[in-house]
Amino acid sequence: MVPFLIKNIYMNSNTNTKPERQESDRQEEKKWYSAILGRPEIGPIGVMLILFGLLGYFSIPEGQFSLNPFAGEGFNALGIRNNLRVISQLGIVALGAGLLIIAGEFDLSIGSMIGFAGGCMAMILKWGFALVIPYISFKDGFHFESLKIFEIQDVSPLTAVFITLCFTLSFGWFQGWLIVKTGIASFIVTLGGLFFLRGVTEVSYRAFNRAEDQTAGSTTVTDLPDIKNIINVPGHGEMERAAAKSLPNEQLLEILKTAPAEKIEKISSKLTYINEQVAVYKTKMASNKMIQTLEKSLEGAKKSNNESMIEILTKKIEAGVEVPAVTAKAVTDIDLAKAYIDTIHSARPVANFFGGDILEPVFDWLYFTADWNVNAYGNQFAPGLYSCIMIWFLMALVCYFVLSRTQAGNWIYSTGGNLGAARANGVPTNKVKISLFVFTAFCATMFAACQVFEVNTADTAKGNLKELESIAAAVIGGVVLTGGFGTILGILLGALIFGIAKEAFFYIPGIDGSFYRVFLGAVLVAAALANENIRKRIIGSI
Secondary structure, three states: OHHHHHHHHHHHHHHHOOOOOOHHHHHOOOOOOHHHHOOOOHHHHHHHHHHHHHHHHHOOOOOOOOOOHHHOOOOOHHHHHHHHHHHHHHHHHHHHHHHHHHOOOOOOOHHHHHHHHHHHHHHHHHHOEEEEEEEEEOOOOOEEEEEEEEEEOOOOHHHHHHHHHHHHHHHHHHHHHHHHHHOOOHHHHHHHHHHHHHHHHHHHHHHHOOOOOOOOOOOEEOOOOOHHHEEEEOOOEEEEHHHHHOOOHHHHHHHHHOOOHHHHHHHHHHHHHHHHHHHHHHHHHHHHHHHHHHHHHHHHHHHOOOHHHHHHHHHHHHHOOOOOOOOOOOOOHHHHHHHHHHHOOEOOHHHHHHHOEEOHHHHHHHHHOOOOOEOOOOOEOOOOEEHHHHHHHHHHHHHHHHHHHOHHHHHHHHHHHOHHHHHHOOOOHHHHHHHHHHHHHHHHHHHHHHHHHHHOOEEOOOOOOHHHHHHHHHHHOOOOOOOOOOOHHHHHHHHHHHHHHHHHOOOOOOOOOOHHHHHHHHHHHHHHHHHHHHHHHHHOOO
16 A cells, blocks of 8 residues: 555656656757847847946936937947947957857956056067076176177067067966966966066066166156157158147148148148037037026026016027127148148057057048037047957957857867867867967957057056956856857957946946946846856756
């Protein structure tokens, strides 16, 4: 009797439990939306659209109503320029961090590598480069001396970038080699690299950047020339653009004579349009200022219950205020000469590639034709986008091609997905990991080059916490921390979300701007959970 009851209970419990998934279940016909919802990028796209809405809505000036998201400060021409700069710089290092995570490893030295690369580049540009061999000397007592092998005094931007890459790529290779040869966790090795590189950067800054009357050196390299804006001025040779525009009027007029007539005609028409725009906007500002004065007077009249004054002021406001139109400024030959100097191409194309602007014709069209790229004073708001956006885009294209269209991409996925199986199938897992550590160093160097040539300075604090931000951007974009899963598109979306959240929460009234960290923390944990769920569904474990 007892065995019979036990058998009935067992059978009933089996009928109530959910049947286990079978391998044949993968062949079942799926809903049309299953492939879309199964993509790791679908969540980040939703979050990104929400943040776009927040930034577009809350950045509209207080007291104004508009359904156009581009009417606010977040998505005007200057807002797009600055926001994309932050996003692209983070996106550059997120590409390296994301690919390394897909391969099952981490690099915590990215942030320090940025500071080291920027400092190395700035010091080489300012003081030159020399290869020396230290040795011990007993002449006049025990001390160290050095033997100089060779020296470069005036280092070009290309040479500075190349020398810096020699240092950073070698360090990235060493970290990868140490990890694969010793089996030590990449977390520990790169954590050591984080402290080592940050310390080397600070020591080097203080050693090279110290005046004779100072006991301690500065941790910031300044006084670098604006290399990207060095131009070849007719009759004057190479000089900075700002210095050329500050030449005496007689010399400016001589430079103007060398300009082609067609170019001068185009410049003249553009300057005339700009002066007319400025005059129109100044007239509007004077009118708005007058109306604001009347409105304040009306408020005062209402508080004092002065009926006659209320009636007079109300009629004036309703009728509108007419102010004398501001006369447009005439275009002079000096204006033409300075504008012509702005059109001369940089004599340092490498510096301009990293620190210059792109899409200037598009932003000119938005100002002169679309009448959108205009600031409150009638001038052009933004000259273009930062070059780092182009660099990010090009690197993303290469990474996408490698990861999705080459055998190397399969090796990266298999190395992070199942290391033992990858080795058994002949995948050079050690070379894959070392190569990706070298690539993260390359990404950090590109980030540093963009900053150095944009602002013409370098600081030991550069890159602080970028190693964590890059990992967070990759995870938010769908990269699984256990390795083997992730896409380049997802990494790009993660960088967009991180950058937009950084800006959007500063516009929301009543919320501290640093709340974006709370938001990103919650999104990061949610993304990690969702990514793991998607991974398990793909491999069929749930």
